[in-house]
Amino acid sequence: MRELKEFTIPFVGLKLGQHSFHFEIANTFFEHFEYDEFNTARINLTALLDKKTTLLEFTLSYDGIVNVPCDITNEAFDQEVSGSYHFVVKFGETFNDENEDLLIIPHGSYEVNIQQYIYESIILSLPSRFIHPGIEDGSLQSDILDKLEELSPKQLKDTAEEGAELDPRWDELKKLLTDK
Structure with a gap:
């Protein structure tokens, strides 16, 4: 160079x-x-x-x-x-x-x-x-940020609140933890 x-x-x-x-x-x-x-x-x-x-x-x-x-x-x-x-x-x-x-x-x-x-x-x-x-401070308004928020994965709590049931096999396994 x-x-x-x-x-x-x-x-x-x-x-x-x-x-x-x-x-x-x-x-x-x-x-x-x-x-x-x-x-x-x-x-x-x-x-x-x-x-x-x-x-x-x-x-x-x-x-x-x-x-x-x-x-x-x-x-x-x-x-x-x-x-x-x-x-x-x-x-x-x-x-x-x-x-x-x-x-x-x-x-x-x-x-x-x-x-x-x-x-x-x-x-x-x-x-x-x-x-x-x-x-970082939340003041930027951008179409890209809106789209990223829309496409971000939802939390498991959000799906449980919407009425979606969990697999009943997990309930049976939880009983094993409490049946000591």
Whole structure:
């Protein structure tokens, strides 16, 4: 996958200490990763780089809104997304990104691309199911919700109240429990 240049941070000219980088993440960022679950995305991300003599420490902090369809009704709504992620960049013989919290880049590198870490931290902070807040508080009126309610299985108590008789064999078995 090709790297997006705006997420490549050149660290060779930076002094030791903390440096802050700000990014605005939009839907085009997720389209680059072929992730099309969002209608729109507006996320503000701050990458705090703490440059030390032998390593780089990154802390990604983000918050914003993604517009997603509800998994139950397919109604679009704004889902808040926020979180942070911390990882370390060290220098070694070869490039190695097998560890999720440690990135090893070759000696002599002068920049690091953090797009994969941004993508993974945002996606993993999302809930596994998107449920419209109107469903939880009962304020959403939808034809789909009405149909789901209509087709939902009725409780056994409802059928007993309507006069439907239970199988008489169960009554005989219940007598065995009381005939000790």
